[in-house]
Amino acid sequence: MLNTASTADPALAKAFHIATDQASTAIRKWTGGSVALSLDEVHEVPIEEAIASIQLDDEPLSIIVLQIAGEYSGDMMLAFAESDANSLVEDLASSVRGADLSEEWKQSALMESGNILASAYLNALTDLVEEPLFPTPPHLIQDYGVSVFEQLLMQHAMFSDKIFLTCTTFRRNETDVLNGNLFFIPGEQLRSLMVDRLPS
Amino acid sequence: MSTTVEVELKAIQVGMGELKIGQHPEQLAAVLGSCIGVAVTHPRHNVGLMAHVMLPTASGRDGPLGKFADTAVAGMLSLLREHGYATRGLTAKIAGGSNMFGSAGPMQIGQANVEAVHVELKKHGIPIMGEDVGGSAGRRVRLNCETGILTISRIGAGDLTL
Numbered sequence: 001m002l003n004t005a006s007t008a009d010p011a012l013a014k015a016f017h018i019a020t021d022q023a024s025t026a027i028r029k030w031t032g033g034s035v036a037l038s039l040d041e042v043h044e045v046p047i048e049e050a051i052a053s054i055q056l057d058d059e060p061l062s063i064i065v066l067q068i069a070g071e072y073s074g075d076m077m078l079a080f081a082e083s084d085a086n087s088l089v090e091d092l093a094s095s096v097r098g099a100d101l102s103e104e105w106k107q108s109a110l111m112e113s114g115n116i117l118a119s120a121y122l123n124a125l126t127d128l129v130e131e132p133l134f135p136t137p138p139h140l141i142q143d144y145g146v147s148v149f150e151q152l153l154m155q156h157a158m159f160s161d162k163i164f165l166t167c168t169t170f171r172r173n174e175t176d177v178l179n180g181n182l183f184f185i186p187g188e189q190l191r192s193l194m195v196d197r198l199p200s
Numbered sequence: 201m202s203t204t205v206e207v208e209l210k211a212i213q214v215g216m217g218e219l220k221i222g223q224h225p226e227q228l229a230a231v232l233g234s235c236i237g238v239a240v241t242h243p244r245h246n247v248g249l250m251a252h253v254m255l256p257t258a259s260g261r262d263g264p265l266g267k268f269a270d271t272a273v274a275g276m277l278s279l280l281r282e283h284g285y286a287t288r289g290l291t292a293k294i295a296g297g298s299n300m301f302g303s304a305g306p307m308q309i310g311q312a313n314v315e316a317v318h319v320e321l322k323k324h325g326i327p328i329m330g331e332d333v334g335g336s337a338g339r340r341v342r343l344n345c346e347t348g349i350l351t352i353s354r355i356g357a358g359d360l361t362l
Contacts, residue, residue, distance in 0.1 A: 048217030048254065048267055058231045058340065060355045065301065139301055143355050147233035147338020150216065151300040154234045154309045157254055161263060 011198040012191070013042040016166045016184070019124040023168075023182075026120035030113060032095045034172055035088060037117075037182065041167035047157045051146055054167050054183065057081065061145040064114030065152070066135040068122065073187030075152045076121070076135065078114050079145045081179035084170075085110060088180070107140050114138040117182065129197045133190075149183065156185060164191050209344065219251040219266030219275050221283060224346035232296035232339045234310035236269070236317050239293045239341070240276050240326060241348035245285055248345035249276045255309070256316030269316035273324050292326045293350040293362045295341050297333040310334065330362030 017039055024037035045053050062085035068074040080088065089106045092113070118135040126133045141148055156163045163185050170180035186194070214220045214230045214237070222228045228250035230237045236253040251265075251272035258268040265275030277287045294317055297310035314333045321328055332339070332352050340353040350362040 048215065048264060050216075052215055141300060143300065144231050144233075144338035144340060146231040147298065148300050150231075150233035150235055150338075151298070151310075153216070154254065158309065161261065 009195055009198075012164070012194055015125065015128050015194060015198055016042050018128065019121045020166075020168055022124035023117045023121040027113065027117050027170075030116050031088065031091050034091050035178070036171050037168050038171055039166065039168050041165070044162055044164050046161060047153050047163050050153055050163055050165060051149060053165070054149075054181070056145045056149060056181065057179075058144055058146045060142060061148075062110060063141045063143065063145060063148050064110055065139045065141065065148065066114055066118045066137075068133055068187070068190070069136045070132065070134065072131065072133060072190040072193065073155075074133075074190050075155065075185045076114075076118050077149060077152055077183045078117065079148075079181050079183070080110075080170075084179045087178070088113065111138040111140050114140075121182075121184070125194075129190075129193050131193060152183075152185060156187070160188060211342065214250045214252045214266075216252050217254055217264040217267035219249065219264070219272055219279065221247065221249045221279050222343070222345040223247050224344075226345050228343040228345065230341050232341060233298055233300050234296070234313065236294055236296040236310075236313045236333070237339075237341045237350075238269075238272060238276070238317055238321075239295075239343040239348075239350050240290050241293075241343070241345065242280075242285060242290055243348060244289065246346045247280070247283070247285055248343045248348065249279060250343055251276060253313055253317060256312045269313060269320050273317075273320040273326070277324060290326045291329045291348070292321050293330045293343075293348075294321075294328060295332045295339055295350065295352050295362070298335050298337055298339070300336060300338065332360055332362060 020039040061079045064078040066076045122133040166184045168182040170178040209227045211229045224246040238251040241248045297314040342351045352360040
């Protein structure tokens with residue numbers, strides 16, 4: 001169930017719902033229908049409480065990081081437990097001729113998944129705010145999820161004491177929860193733009 | 201005949217911006233990226249403190265004491281005094297300050313944090329006995345409050361002890 005208890009503006013939650021739906025459609029198509037997304041949390045929290053507010057293992061994870069390129073800033077992070085990253089890659093391999101499941105192929109598949117998902121997500125937001133939003137090339141990291149998320153937070157901590165955060169869960173066949181999450185942190189400028197442009 | 205009794209250490213997590221004190225058999229733990237884990241111990245008292253520093257300076261901003269380097273070290277000394285400990289003879293070890301996205305990343309906050317923590321510890325006369333900072337990997341750190349040993353784990357590398 002979507003938790004928007006601390007959301008400043010319900011219109012923002014609705015916008016992120018639309019973006020998640022569009023990203024879900026894209027990732028479902030990319031994985032041959034096996035994987036979808038659901039938006040769980042849209043909230044504003046003090047930066048130092050952000051990690052405690054999300055469910056992120058402090059175990060090693062496969063993480064794809066993308067940012068919004070251009071005038072408006074924002075950070076996106078996809079995090080998968082190793083076994084679920086492998087499972088996602090195997091799903092993709094089954095529908096791609098010539099897939100060899102090498103480490104190089106796996107990394108490439110994960111980064112492309114991030115790129116497809118982020119592009120669809122930002123396309124939806126672009127339509128809503130009528131400003132072009134597109135992602136930087138994906139960056140794949142295998143490390144502690146908390147450490148990587150902390151670095152994303154630091155980019156916002158320089159300028160603000162609070163962040164706006166959306167948390168999305170990956171699901172297989174609509175019901176089974178994968179140990180994978182998508183986090184999106186819009187920068188202050190983008191958030192202001194959304195508040196201005198979205199109908200309340 | 202002597203027997204050795206192994207005491208299970210109780211881990212206390214130190215989250216972003218937090219500052220905590222622990223006593224044997226407790227250990228203070230944190231997972232770090234660009235933040236700095238500042239571990240301070242008193243060799244005679246089996247007491248340890250850890251701050252999870254996020255930014256170099258408060259510059260008038262509000263926040264928990266452990267959030268900024270310039271409030272964290274002073275905050276640690278105040279906490280020690282509140283618990284009745286002397287603040288002389290303290291030593292420090294630090295870890296963290298990574299740049300997880302490589303040198304081309306958008307912000308090099310990790311290095312600025314390292315430098316600010318160095319300045320603050322020196323200002324308060326606390327020598328740094330060991331450090332593991334920088335690089336591009338995350339770290340999981342644990343401070344044994346009895347021995348003062350700081351254990352640092354990184355993905356794909358063995359544990360490092362300071």
